[in-house]
Amino acid sequence: MIQRFIELGEGYGDVFELCELARLNRNRIHHAFLFTSKKEDKEYFSIAVALKPINNANFFPIYICREGIPKSEAVPKRLSAFKETLEELEIDPIQIDVKHSSTFVDTNLFYQYIIGVLRLNNLIPPLQ
Structure with missing residues (x-):
């Protein structure tokens, strides 16, 4: 099974697009991730939704808005929009601490690392 991250952007529009993807594919949602x-003593959030494959397709997409939401004292609007969407869909996000993507030379290596973390924790299916 091919497991691939599909990166949206970091802005408001991208987060709302991810929320709408979740609403339209509510029956396909495998997990939602936070x-x-x-990086440099500042915390950042990435939000993601993993969708189950369609029919017999061998493709497991994980849509992500990568590190675009800085942590602050007040809950950022983009994060609250994502959480509200998940509450509406009755899905609890799985929160995981990971290395910042700047730690890796290439974003593909970062995504391979995240896929490894998710597989080790049995949060996405193993390769077949």
């Missing part, structure tokens, strides 16, 4: 990472 990744936290640190």
